[in-house]
Amino acid sequence: MREGFGSKFGVLVALAGSAVGLGNFWRFPYLMGQNGGAAFIILYIAFACLLCLPIFIAEFIIGRRAQQNAHSAFIALHPSKAWGKAGILTILTPFVILCFYSVIGGWSVFYMLKSFTLSFTTTGSQTEIADIFTNFVSDPWTPIVSLLMFIVAVCYIVAKGVKGGIERYSKVMMPVMFVLVLLIAIYSCRLDGAQQGLSYMFRPDFSKLNADVCLKALGQAFFSLSLGSGVIMTYASYVSKGDSILKHSVYTVIADLLFAVIAGLAIMPAVFAFGLEPGSGPGLVFEALPYIFSQMPAGAIVAILFFIALLLAALSSAISQLEAVVAWLVEEKKMSRVRSSVLVSCAATIFAVLCSLSFGVLSDIRIFGMTIFDTFDYVSSNILLTVMSLIIVLFVGWKMSRQDVYDEFTNSGTLAQNVRIFRLIYFLVRYVAPVAVITVFLAGIIL
Ligand code: TRP
Numbered sequence: 412m413r414e415g416f417g418s419k420f421g422v423l424v425a426l427a428g429s430a431v432g433l434g435n436f437w438r439f440p441y442l443m444g445q446n447g448g449a450a451f452i453i454l455y456i457a458f459a460c461l462l463c464l465p466i467f468i469a470e471f472i473i474g475r476r477a478q479q480n481a482h483s484a485f486i487a488l489h490p491s492k493a494w495g496k497a498g499i500l501t502i503l504t505p506f507v508i509l510c511f512y513s514v515i516g517g518w519s520v521f522y523m524l525k526s527f528t529l530s531f532t533t534t535g536s537q538t539e540i541a542d543i544f545t546n547f548v549s550d551p552w553t554p555i556v557s558l559l560m561f562i563v564a565v566c567y568i569v570a571k572g573v574k575g576g577i578e579r580y581s582k583v584m585m586p587v588m589f590v591l592v593l594l595i596a597i598y599s600c601r602l603d604g605a606q607q608g609l610s611y612m613f614r615p616d617f618s619k620l621n622a623d624v625c626l627k628a629l630g631q632a633f634f635s636l637s638l639g640s641g642v643i644m645t646y647a648s649y650v651s652k653g654d655s656i657l658k659h660s661v662y663t664v665i666a667d668l669l670f671a672v673i674a675g676l677a678i679m680p681a682v683f684a685f686g687l688e689p690g691s692g693p694g695l696v697f698e699a700l701p702y703i704f705s706q707m708p709a710g711a712i713v714a715i716l717f718f719i720a721l722l723l724a725a726l727s728s729a730i731s732q733l734e735a736v737v738a739w740l741v742e743e744k745k746m747s748r749v750r751s752s753v754l755v756s757c758a759a760t761i762f763a764v765l766c767s768l769s770f771g772v773l774s775d776i777r778i779f780g781m782t783i784f785d786t787f788d789y790v791s792s793n794i795l796l797t798v799m800s801l802i803i804v805l806f807v808g809w810k811m812s813r814q815d816v817y818d819e820f821t822n823s824g825t826l827a828q829n830v831r832i833f834r835l836i837y838f839l840v841r842y843v844a845p846v847a848v849i850t851v852f853l854a855g856i857i858l
Pocket residue numbers: 429430431432433434435505508634635636637638640642728729731732
């Protein structure tokens with residue numbers, strides 16, 4: 412018998428675990444602040460519901476209908492060579508993401524351990540603390556050891572299986588992460604001068620909304636929901652046939668947005684309270700925040716809590732990436748789960764090491780002007796994810812029979828709510844989503 416998730420809560424935390432990641436912590440709060448505050452949230456919610464939710468549902472339908480790993484799913488639902496080949500991307504994409512994601516996972520491990528040594532209580536200047544990061548990433552060994560620790564943890568959880576590993580650990584990791592981020596948000600909002608950060612994030616400014624901002628919102632919603640990587644498909648294949656696809660999908664979108672907003676509340680008020688400029692990416696999380704922790708009362712404790720939360724976010728996303736590849740090896744290549752987890756982790760480690768070294772000794776190696784790390788990031792985020800999303804919506808909208816899609820989405824007509832909105836969802840998947848995905852793809856390449 413094929414293993415599956417044991418409970419609805421297990422499905423929710425696993426899916427939310429995949430979606431909630433670095434994108435929520437280091438990109439969303441900044442994007443929001445830069446692009447119209449509350450107005451941006453409204454735009455983001457509109458895109459998430461109208462475009463990303465249908466794609467999410469389409470991916471879900473393929474996985475749960477086939478009850479197989481992402482690659483076999485395409486072949487099972489439409490036995491033609493071409494779709495089988497397209498399905499290969501669902502194995503390649505999560506692997507490529509895993510390679511560069513593990514590097515940042517490693518950074519989180521290192522910073523978490525460092526926060527336990529109370530290193531962020533030393534009141535260095537802002538540049539001194541930022542230098543810790545620059546020296547760390549350009550040093551060859553420490554980041555590699557850190558990423559190894561990260562990958563070993565990911566491998567361990569996946570090797571334990573879907574129920575005994577992924578579900579079991581997500582059930583602990585996600586609630587803990589939620590509580591930690593919430594505590595930091597409460598603390599951060601009570602700092603003197605927090606008000607400025609709140610108005611940076613939320614002050615609605617509808618005049619900022621333009622085509623460029625729309626694309627940013629759409630791109631962020633896309634990446635943050637882990638669309639188009641085969642990961643949702645894989646997790647969906649472990650979901651019970653009695654569950655509502657609509658409910659699981661909507662809950663995941665809500666959880667993802669909620670985490671992004673609370674992460675913003677944890678970060679931005681503190682950034683302003685200590686007179687720093689808001690930014691995004693590694694610079695915000697690994698350079699600016701440690702400085703703030705060194706300045707704020709009880710900052711050493713806040714630093715520990717924050718880096719634990721960041722690590723949990725990275726870990727729960729990385730296990731979903733590894734699982735997508737492992738499921739394929741187990742089912743198609745008949746390898747044992749433990750063996751395939753170790754094998755894929757070793758392969759990912761090789762590329763992750765190259766990505767890591769591209770911040771230091773290999774920084775001169777450029778592919779189309781990008782470092783190795785940036786190439787992995789660019790190819791997966793801007794090319795593979797969008798191409799795969801397009802394949803998914805075309806497959807569900809045009810290749811699968813309408814009856815099959817209907818049966819899977821409505822549990823053969825037994826879920827009244829799903830029956831009611833089926834026509835809308837099907838329309839969005841068939842016509843609107845392909846256009847949106849192509850727009851994001853072209854914009855990503857041109858900009
Ligand atoms: N959603 C993740 C984040 O916000 C990133 C991500 C994109 C991802 N695609 C994925 C995670 C596929 C797991 C699987 O950081």
